[in-house]
Amino acid sequence: MSESTSIRERERQIVDEFSMFDDWMGRYEYLIELGSDLPLIEDRYKTDEFKIKGCQSQVWLRPDYRNGRVYFRADSDAVITKGLIALLVRVLDGELPADIATAPLRFIDEIGMKEHLSSTRKNGLASMIRQIRSYASSVTAEA
Amino acid sequence: MDTTLTPATAALNVELLRKDFPALHQSAHDHPLVYLDNAATTQKPQSVIDRIRRYYESENSNVHRGVHFLSQLATDAYEGARRTIASYINASDPREVIFTRGTTESINLVASSYGASFVPGDEVLISTMEHHSNIVPWQMLCERRGCTLKVIPVSDEGEIIYEEFERLLSERTKILAVCHTSNALGTVNPIQRMIRDAHALGVPVLIDAAQALPHGPMDVRELDCDFLCFSSHKMFGPTGVGVLYGKQDLLESLPPYQGGGDMIESVSFEGTTYNELPHRFEAGTPNIAGVIGLEAAVKYLQKVSPAAISSYEAELTDYATKTISSIDGVRIVGTAKRKVPVMSFLVGDIHPYDCGTILDRLGIAVRTGHHCTQPLMHRFGIPGTARASLAFYNTFGEVDALADGIRKAKSMLMR
Known part of the structure; x- marks a missing residue:
């Protein structure tokens, strides 16, 4: 299956935005700022069911499958983590489950945030991506 | 250098x-690099790295087994390390030093072997500031043997509330297992006094000294602790090796922990007799390079x-x-x-x-x-x-x- 062009397009936009900063501090400050754009999960869904395991900070993510597309709401009590989730959601929100399941998500590396993908960091980005992909695959299988 | x-x-x-x-x-x-994660693990001096390298380059062989030249070299180095470490903690006898994988395994060994005789109603006393490795093995033991885990509370400053400790300590207490130094708070506990008070009631004491040894030597005879556990990698030695010190008569009385090579005297399908201390508790090929590296770390600390x-x-x-x-x-x-x-x-x-x-x-x-x-x-x-x-x-x-x-x-x- 070919890569979704709209996902890739949104990733490119993010890479462009981050390329305006020439140091890590600027990139992190921008990341934290983007965290405030995250569509927040309602407090009543901040339960174990929607909690991402293996994180140092608390992270909740709730996917919602409507009209053939997947929408996400999430939150975290750590602002850097929240910024990272906001980026993921921005790239994947409203896409087809099959596209979400197979998106390579290269932009994380491209904006210099690759270290957050390491499982030892326990910020949950890697487990969040796993969770998103497995949810997307499960609804793809149902469809 | x-x-x-x-x-x-x-x-x-x-x-x-x-x-x-x-x-x-x-x-x-x-x-x-500003390395401020030493309670997780410490960096290694060149002398430790060189010693491990030298072992693999010129002494590598299995211990306690071969009649040949290299095996003798390795065995001498390994048992020499045991003597150095025993004298560093002032143990009465090198046989009181058992090599393990680390503090965690040392505690598990005691919980498993010493705890084997616990009966329902017996109590294990720990503190709120214990590392999970000094909580979970006792919880598992309590579950197995129907014992009760009692926990000494800590104050807002992060100190053991001594009156509570005295209140919880009783003739039902089968072992007191506490850290010498807290990994999360840095608190140094009044271990000497706790050991004295526990012994007054006949309660043996295990000290988790993983966070203590990196900051200074310990004297097991002065402390009079019954068991002392620590890890090599937190005291500038290699990972994967630790020590269980135990008083000789106590260790002699314990059933073996793991079964395997080196811990036996003779094996037949009708039954097995076990080796003497310390080998009885060191089943399988030990971490020879790690033990020798730990000795180099101890020598380094002594020199500094x-x-x-x-x-x-x-x-x-x-x-x-x-x-x-x-x-x-x-x-x-x-x-x-x-x-x-x-x-x-x-x-x-x-x-x-x-x-x-x-x-x-x-x-x-x-x-x-x-x-x-x-x-x-x-x-x-x-x-x-x-x-x-x-x-x-x-x-x-x-x-x-x-x-x-x-x-x-x-x-x-x-x-």
Whole structure:
């Protein structure tokens, strides 16, 4: 299956935005700022069911499958983590489950945030991506 | 290169000592590495690295087995290390030193073998500030044997509440298992007094000394502890090896832990008789290189001078405490009167993970999270902290770098 062009397009936009900063501090400050754009999960869904395991900070993510597309709401009590989730959601929100399941998500590396993908960091980005992909695959299988 | 001998009274020449630790001299994210995660693991001096290399290059062989030349070399080195370590902790006999994989395995060994005789109604006494490795093995034992786990509470300063300890200690207590020094708070517990009080009721004592040995030697005979557990990698030695010290008569009375080679005297399908101490508790090929590396670490520490380390670290602890707590909004968790240079802290309402991430970008290595002490974090009503844990090779300048880093993290993260 070919890569979704709209996902890739949104990733490119993010890479462009981050390329305006020439140091890590600027990139992190921008990341934290983007965290405030995250569509927040309602407090009543901040339960174990929607909690991402293996994180140092608390992270909740709730996917919602409507009209053939997947929408996400999430939150975290750590602002850097929240910024990272906001980026993921921005790239994947409203896409087809099959596209979400197979998106390579290269932009994380491209904006210099690759270290957050390491499982030892326990910020949950890697487990969040796993969770998103497995949810997307499960609804793809149902469809 | 090895450091020249420092007289016990002389001040520590930290800049010179740092040259012995190759891993300290590198950059992290384009900043000079400031390694403040020593309670997780310490860096290794060149003499330790060289010793392990020499073992593999010229002595590698299995121990206690072969008649040949190399096996004899390896066995001599391995048993020599046991003698060095026994004398470092002032054990009465090298047979009282059992090599394990680390503190965790040492505690599990005691919980499994010593705990095998526990019956329902017996109690195990630990404290709130224990590392998970000194909680979970006892919980598992209590579940198996129908015993009860009792927990000594800690004060807001992070000290054992002594009256509560006295209240919980009873003739039902089958073992007191406490840390000498808290990994999360840096608190140094009144171990000597606790051991005396426990013994007055006939209760044996296990000391988790994993966080104590990096800051100074211990004397098991002076302490009169029954078991002492520690890890090589937290005291400048290699990973994967640790020690269980036990009083000889106590160890003699315990059933074996794991079965396998080297721990037996004779094996037949009708039954097996077990080897004597210490081999009875060292089933299988041990971590020979690790044990020999640990000996090199002990020799290094002896050469640097424990007295000089201890007085320098006291100054470092004072300076770090003052410097960090003077930053507006910073709260140090764990303010015991007796502490090692371990600073657990919170910055305003900033999540420790965010703080640690910014410090990492500045080349400063701290640990964030619950530090394997979830019940303790729960006691303080916090999810975790950022923790800077220092060793004798850390400098006052590195404390300043940490303080600058915290200020920068604050300016980026406080909103």
